[in-house]
Amino acid sequence: xxxxxxxxxxxxxxxxxxxxxxxxxxxxxxxxxxxxxxxxxxxxxxxxxxxxxxxxxxxxxxxxxxxxxxxxxxxxxxxxxxxxxxxxxxxxxxxxxxxxxxxxxxxxxxxxxxxxxxxxxxxxxxxxxxxxxxxxxxxxxxxxxxxxxxxxxxxxxxxxxxxxxxxx
Numbered sequence: 001x002x003x004x005x006x007x008x009x010x011x012x013x014x015x016x017x018x019x020x021x022x023x024x025x026x027x028x029x030x031x032x033x034x035x036x037x038x039x040x041x042x043x044x045x046x047x048x049x050x051x052x053x054x055x056x057x058x059x060x061x062x063x064x065x066x067x068x069x070x071x072x073x074x075x076x077x078x079x080x081x082x083x084x085x086x087x088x089x090x091x092x093x094x095x096x097x098x099x100x101x102x103x104x105x106x107x108x109x110x111x112x113x114x115x116x117x118x119x120x121x122x123x124x125x126x127x128x129x130x131x132x133x134x135x136x137x138x139x140x141x142x143x144x145x146x147x148x149x150x151x152x153x154x155x156x157x158x159x160x161x162x163x164x165x166x167x168x
Contacts, residue, residue, distance in 0.1 A: 013117065017100070020102065020105050021079070023039075028082075038107065040065050041065065041066050043097050044118055045064055046061070047118070048101075050098065052096075071086070072084055072085060072086055074094070103115065103118045104116065
């Protein structure tokens with residue numbers, strides 16, 4: 001098999017992130033989610049460009065899942081990131097999340113899910129590993145409009161990053 005100099009894997013992930021960008025842009029334009037749609041978005045809290053409060057960063061050291069459903073405000077979407085206001089335990093928070101930091105997007109109303117290969121941390125090329133979390137690590141929605149910030153789960157398995165690296 002030939003070497004992939006085009007990097008179709010990266011192009012496909014960028015295209016799928018474009019789906020999230022388009023959906024969020026439409027929600028931002030109308031200010032609400034259509035029908036029963038709602039989103040679970042899992043992202044790496046330490047990824048470049050992510051801006052969250054120190055309280056949330058301390059609680060969700062590696063990744064967190066936000067629920068975009070009933071209570072959100074000031075959703076702004078650019079080509080590279082989105083900003084959103086959410087409430088966590090009755091405390092309003094402003095989050096800035098680059099699309100490249102997203103590990104997962106799920107709309108349970110139509111059972112639509114996207115997963116992305118995003119390493120948890122950057123390490124040297126010889127020992128890089130990421131932790132894979134089970135599907136049930138996604139937070140369940142909080143009751144009556146309260147946003148859920150995610151649940152901490154124990155790792156399910158360790159996956160080597162070597163299979164995702166750019167071939168030389």
